[in-house]
Amino acid sequence: MSTSHAKKANEFVKLTDVVDRHDATFWSVRVKRDTMAHEVPEWENLREAASLIKKHTVTHLAGYLEKFAANAERNGVKVHWANDADEYNAIVLDILKDHGVKKVVKSKSMLTEECGLNDSLIAHGIDVVETDLGERILQLLGVPPSHIVMPAIHITREQVLECFRGHGIIQKHGQVAADSMHGDLKTLVEEADPTFLTRCARYHLRDNFMTADCGMTGANFGVADTGEVVVCTNEGNADMSTSIPPLHIVSMGIEKLVPDYESLAVFQRLLARNGTGQPTTVYTSHFRKPRPECEMHIVLVDNGRSDILGNEDHWQTLKCMRCGACMNTCPVYRRSGGYSYSYFIPGPIGVNLGMLRNSDAHYGNCSACSLCCSCDNVCPVKVDFSTQIYKWRQQLDGMHHADPMKKTMSEGMKVMFDHPAIYTTALRLAPVANVLPSWLTGVALGAWTYGHTMPKFAKKSFHQLWKEGLKDNKDE
Numbered sequence: 046m047s048t049s050h051a052k053k054a055n056e057f058v059k060l061t062d063v064v065d066r067h068d069a070t071f072w073s074v075r076v077k078r079d080t081m082a083h084e085v086p087e088w089e090n091l092r093e094a095a096s097l098i099k100k101h102t103v104t105h106l107a108g109y110l111e112k113f114a115a116n117a118e119r120n121g122v123k124v125h126w127a128n129d130a131d132e133y134n135a136i137v138l139d140i141l142k143d144h145g146v147k148k149v150v151k152s153k154s155m156l157t158e159e160c161g162l163n164d165s166l167i168a169h170g171i172d173v174v175e176t177d178l179g180e181r182i183l184q185l186l187g188v189p190p191s192h193i194v195m196p197a198i199h200i201t202r203e204q205v206l207e208c209f210r211g212h213g214i215i216q217k218h219g220q221v222a223a224d225s226m227h228g229d230l231k232t233l234v235e236e237a238d239p240t241f242l243t244r245c246a247r248y249h250l251r252d253n254f255m256t257a258d259c260g261m262t263g264a265n266f267g268v269a270d271t272g273e274v275v276v277c278t279n280e281g282n283a284d285m286s287t288s289i290p291p292l293h294i295v296s297m298g299i300e301k302l303v304p305d306y307e308s309l310a311v312f313q314r315l316l317a318r319n320g321t322g323q324p325t326t327v328y329t330s331h332f333r334k335p336r337p338e339c340e341m342h343i344v345l346v347d348n349g350r351s352d353i354l355g356n357e358d359h360w361q362t363l364k365c366m367r368c369g370a371c372m373n374t375c376p377v378y379r380r381s382g383g384y385s386y387s388y389f390i391p392g393p394i395g396v397n398l399g400m401l402r403n404s405d406a407h408y409g410n411c412s413a414c415s416l417c418c419s420c421d422n423v424c425p426v427k428v429d430f431s432t433q434i435y436k437w438r439q440q441l442d443g444m445h446h447a448d449p450m451k452k453t454m455s456e457g458m459k460v461m462f463d464h465p466a467i468y469t470t471a472l473r474l475a476p477v478a479n480v481l482p483s484w485l486t487g488v489a490l491g492a493w494t495y496g497h498t499m500p501k502f503a504k505k506s507f508h509q510l511w512k513e514g515l516k517d518n519k520d521e
């Protein structure tokens with residue numbers, strides 16, 4: 046009766062220390078988010094405004110896209126349109142080939158993950174270097190992100206040290222990093238000192254910034270009024286990626302548009318506060334036109350977004366600005382980890398996006414929800430995640446993905462609740478379960494009873510007690 050998510054989560058929860066650390070880390074981010082939110086008296090008004098602006102923009106997308114593209118071209122930017130992931134990968138590859146690019150430095154972009162860009166470029170002999178520190182660690186380890194904002198949060202510093210050592214980064218940059226801290230290399234390595242590791246990564250990435258032929262960024266926002274894109278980072282890696290190489294390629298999902306600066310200000314006030322509990326991201330970079338004698342390209346990617354827009358039940362996922370708050374607050378995500386989900390984006394938004402992408406591959410994630418609604422309450426643009434997950438569950442049977450045992454049990458419950466006589470008899474017989482051995486009830490109900498003790502049924506039901514109470518009252 047276990048879903049794919051439950052099976053993987055079952056493996057994760059065995060690592061009790063890891064689970065506790067994961068849970069505590071994300072809960073602390075949620076607490077920081079609450080503190081930030083409470084410091085802004087108009088917070089709820091901002092959320093409402095952000096929700097309405099997104100609704101307005103995605104329901105008038107064609108006009109805003111035309112305006113954005115026209116303004117970007119007027120600024121000297123080359124604009125491309127990609128219908129799907131294959132088209133997007135081909136467009137990027139063509140641009141890179143035209144410029145004889147051998148190495149690309151990239152700042153974090155979930156869109157490139159969605160489209161499998163890195164694999165496509167590497168297959169064509171192009172060296173791709175992620176420059177967000179967490180993403181770079183994951184790239185060197187050969188594993189995917191487990192969170193959209195803090196992609197390597199589950200990796201320990203000892204694992205980072207081993208990874209850097211395995212790729213020769215400590216050997217090449219360790220001494221310079223230690224000298225810059227006036228520290229002893231041997232001690233810093235033994236302690237897997239986080240500052241030391243960060244400095245090693247900095248020197249390693251600088252080598253790559255200096256030798257890359259192209260810088261790629263995503264886009265947190267595209268401003269239709271001006272044709273510019275806005276990229277928010279905490280490490281300045283987007284700025285490094287775009288300041289040195291002569292070619293800048295922006296990958297942007299078509300839902301990232303906002304109409305103008307006034308609406309951008311609303312999102313800017315919400316994004317970092319809601320995502321990481323910071324008043325703002327350390328760097329907020331606006332890219333409007335190419336640097337002198339350089340080129341800037343923007344690739345606008347649909348890849349299923351137009352279909353989502355036409356989906357009455359799930360169009361609201363297009364409002365999402367990928368702050369990650371729904372993951373931080375989700376009790377299921379916090380205690381089951383990012384890798385328990387089959388889609389590359391985990392948590393509440395990932396459950397919904399995975400189903401929209403390929404329901405046959407990702408229906409197993411629909412069980413990863415207790416319907417507590419916490420994600421809805423923290424979402425800065427008021428996406429109704431839990432309602433959407435609830436709707437998916439109702440659709441699973443029609444998709445032939447309903448669990449046969451759950452289905453049988455639900456049908457049995459329906460019969461019971463539709464027939465008071467059966468219900469009353471079942472209640473009378475229920476205490477029999479109290480004397481059954483636990484191994485029998487555990488096996489019979491499988492994952493539903495894992496980690497739980499079967500509750501004792503009362504000898505008399507509430508109905509019986511109630512009736513007896515009425516009788517007693519009458520007798521008085």
Ligand code: SF4
Nearest residue numbers: 375414415417418420
């Ligand atoms: S409603 Fe579901 S997905 Fe949302 S926070 Fe609660 S458990 Fe997580």
